[in-house]
Structures are given as C-alpha cells and as structure tokens.
Amino acid sequence: MLRVIGQQRQFYFITSLIFICIAEVFPMLTTNWTHFLIENIHASILNGDSGKLLITMFISIGRNLVIFFLIYMGAMLLIYSFIKDHTSNIFQILYAVAVLLFVFLYNRLYFEDHSMITHLILITSVLLLSNYIPKQKYFLLSYSIILVQIILSLLWLNLVPGISIFGFGTDDLSISVKTADAFLTTNKLLNTLSITFFILFIIIAAIYTSLISMYGKQINTLEKYQQKERELKNTRIALVESRIFKEIHTLVHDLKTPLVSIEGLISLMAISSTNERFKSYIQRIEGSVEKIKEMISEILYEEVRKQISVEDLIKYVTSNVGLDGKPIELQVIIEERLPDVFVNKIRLARAIMNVLENAILSIGERSGEIQLQVTKHTGGVLVRIEDNGPGIEKSTLDHIWDDGFSTKNSSGIGLPFVKKVVENHGGWVIVKSIPGNKTMVDLFIPTREVYSKEGTV
C-alpha cells in the first residue's frame, strides 16, 4: 500500500515537472503559431478586417489557455504530490506561490508582462471552486475541467479594453489585439465579446462546480446507505445463524431422549438374558449408545474435550470426506510419534473437513492433488492441507474470514467456523495461496499442557 502511494506521488511529481517545462518552453515550440498571430494582427489592421482580428483573438486565447492550463495543473500536481488535502491552508498557500512563481518565470523568460492581478483573481477563483470538488475517483478530471473554464473566463477578461488601467491584459498579444480593435471598431467588438465570454465561462464554471458538488454528496449518501445495508445484512445473517444454531441445538438435545429409552431397555435385556453371545451384542450396543451420547455432548457443548491421538482424529476426518468419484488424489502423511491432542473431536474434525471440502471444490472436475500432512510443531501439531487448485486471488484472500463472504454462492460460514473452532482450541489458522498454482491452509492445535498453561497460543 505504501509503495502504491509512493508510486502515485512520484507519478504526480514527474507529470507536474513535465507540464511546467512544456508550459515554459511552449512559445519556443510553437513559433509558427506565434508568427501566424502577429501576421494576422498586421493583416487585419492593413485590410480593415475585423473578422480576421476575431479569429486571431480566439487563437491567441487558445494559445494562452494551453500555457496557463499547463502551469496551473503542473503547480497543482506538484503540491498534490506532497500534500493530498487540497482544501488545507498550507496547500492553497503553496499552490498560489507556485503558480505566481511559474508565471513570473515565464514573464522573465520571454520579456512578457502577463498581468499578476489577472493571475491573482484566477488563483482565487480556482481555490474557491476547488473547495467544492468532492475528493473522489475523478477529482483531477473535475479539477481540470473547472480550471479550463476559469482560465478561459479570465483570458477573456484580459481583452476588456476599459480595465487595462487597473492592470488587466498587459501581455503583448492582448495589447496588440486591443489596439487593433480600437482602430478597427473603436473597441465595440472587444467590449461586447470579451465581457460576454467572461460572464459565460464564469457561469459555466460555477454551474459545473455546483453539479459536481451535488453529485459528490449523492455518492457519499449512497455509500452510507450501502454501508448500512451491509451492516443490516450481517446482523440478519448473525440472527439467522443464531436461530439455526438454537434449532439444531434443541434437535440434537432431543436426540438424548430416545437414547435414554434405548439405554434402559438394553440394560433390561442384559439382565434378562443368559446367552453369552446375546450379552456380548448388548455390550456392543451399550458401547455405541455411549459413543452417540459423547458425540451429542461434543456437538452441544464446545468446551467438551477429550484426549485423542492424531491418527484417530485424521482417520475420522478422512472417513467422512467424500471425493464423489472425482479424479483427485488425497495423500495423508502423519509424522510418527506425534503427541496426543485434547480436542472436541466432532467440531475439530468438522473444521478440518471444511478445509478439505473447500480444496475439493476449488479443484472441481479436473484432476488434482490434495495433501494432508500432520507434523510436530512447537507446542502442538500442525495440520497442513495443500492443494494444486487455481489458488485464491489476493483481493479475495483479504475477505475469506468475513462472515457471509463466498465466491461459490455458498453460505460463506465455512471458513469463519474453521477459524472459530481452531482458535477456541487455542490454536491458529493461516491461509496462503499462489493464484494459478496452489493453496495451503495451516491449522495449529496446541497440546493439552500448552493449552492449559497459556489458555491460548
């Protein structure tokens, strides 16, 4: 993220330098353009052609628009590459100083006398209106459009003959055009045209800014609504989960009732029979009933734990995972002499099965490999599930633990369940992925001693 921000700032800085350099050397690069303007002014005077003068006016304004747009935009990007908040006082001061400096430099380079009062008003207008541009995706584009409109309006103001005594329109081309117009039309043409265009562009700039500002506010409101909707959705999911959990809890609890009857009847049958073979069958049924009772307890109460070997746990997991005839090879590697773990077998097995089922789903119908490896790790055991599926994109990886998040139209509660179960056992889970290559899920389960000492790892 920091590198992206740094690259963006570098980009703005370099672009600003390019803009400013082009602006400062623009007259040197466009000598033909300048020659055309001078020739046209002379020709309009000699031929009494106010139409030609009008064309010259527009072209001269276009030329100055390019130069000053590059200067203003360049100054803006230069300061923006260091200070992101364009409404802050420090940004605005630096911006004003930068623009005036570059205009001064331009004046010195070409012995020009571009009016500083015009640029003062320009800068003020730009700063005022830019306060209302929302800080959103197309900020620079909106800023550029407003800048063009304001520059155009002030360039036309420069051509109003009556305000020259206040320091407006003191650059060479403006004066030449005004003098030619004074001779040809006694300033009737320029007065009308320049005031009209000045007012027109100022109004357009103001309207555009207010539209952008309103649009920005609408976007903000929409984002807030979307955020509230997401929160509401999460609350609904949590409520539904809670209801489902309660229902399942009650159902599983109710399973105990028929089990009690079975237990009672089995005991009676054991007492009333003398057949040894019959008695051994009864014992096996009693054992199975006991196991079912333990499983029900583990489902109902997550804090119920039992010591179990890793081999038994993994055997239980793999016997309940179905490949459904898919061409996927499941390789199980268990390190020798692993310590026993103290876990809620049903829940932890369910969590590991969840990860395996995700791996199978990601590989899909094509052939693939899934490796389930259990090794010793400091303080416990590490269960690693690695598949050679399509992997997970980084943008998706950031959200896999979010409740309800799913890329396969499922409920999205699987991985959050895995994390919850493993963390309740004092362990941790990490997912790593190389898109297009593989995914690796590591689950750490601490041993009983470590868990008892530290509570969690």
Add this chain to the structure above:
Amino acid sequence: MRKLTVSFCLIAIGVIYILFRVAEFPEHSVYSWPHLPAPIGKETVLITSAGQAPEGSVMEQIASQLHIDIDYRPRALATDLYEYQTLVFVIGFSSTSLVDMNRTFEGEIARVKELINEAKLKSIPIILIHLGGAGRMDPQTVQLLDIALPFSQYLIGLRSADYNGMIREMASMHNVPYTLVKGLQDIKTPFNSVFR
C-alpha cells in the same frame, strides 16, 4: 471559514493592488496641447517602430487616411534616413514580434539610438507616438521612451497610457510638448498638425 481563508487573503491582496493603482491616478484632469500651434515637420515622413509593436501598422493606416506622404518601415536603419524629412517613432515593445523577427531588444535599442543620432545630424524632427495605452507601459517601452524623448520635438499618446502621470512627467522633464488623446482616432488632429 478555514477553507476560504487563503482565498479571502488573495482577494484582499488583489483589492489592495487595485486601490494602489487607482491611487496613482492624477488628482486633477489632464490638460495637454490639443495639437501643435504650427507645423514642425515636412513630408516625406519615415514612420518606424521602436520596439516592433503592431501599433506601427495602425499609425501607417492613420497617416494614409490623412494623405500624408509616408513610408512605413518598421525596421528602418539610420542609413535609410537620407530621403526623409521627418522621423516618426511608434513606441511600443513587443517581445512576440521581436522573437518572430529574430531580433533582440538590445539590437532594437541600438537601432533606435542610431536613427536618433542620424536625425540629429540631419536636423530631422523626431515625433514620438505611443498608441498602446495603459497596457503598453512595460519597463522596456518606458526605456525606449526615455531614450527617444530627450531628442524629440513632439509626443502624442493615449490618455489611458498616462494613468499614473509618468508620460507627462517624462515629457515635461525634457520640455517636449505632448498631446494625450482619448481614443485612437483622435490622434489624427494632433498628428496632422505636425505637417499642416
């Protein structure tokens, strides 16, 4: 308010600048010569530019409208003065025109000085015309005025150019009679009075 602080400061600076500018306006009305009481120049007239501003072309048209025998040669040299009886400088510095003609301001100053010297030698009267108005009072134009005024016999300009009284001050300092007119077309009467 914080968002608009800098903008308000800039507005204040702008207002102060304009007030300073207005403060430079002369306290009382400008009274200048309406025209010369008697002609001081003879035809044929050489009109040349001092600074290469397009105002030279305007002066050429005005002189043609007055049917005065003129030649407009914006880059005339001292050696060209041999066939003329009056020298008219149209003062106005145009950086764009100079660059377009591949000339420098120093070269332009040198040319103007040579023309003035030659006119002095031949006792040719020098008339200064300034048509650029308030906008054409940049340092370079003022420098050209300063060079030419001591050797000139008459100055015609626009009132707007003299918004701060500088032209009057400079002309008075060198005892040069001056006429300041309101509009460009008003130049005709005083210019005509140079010859008729």
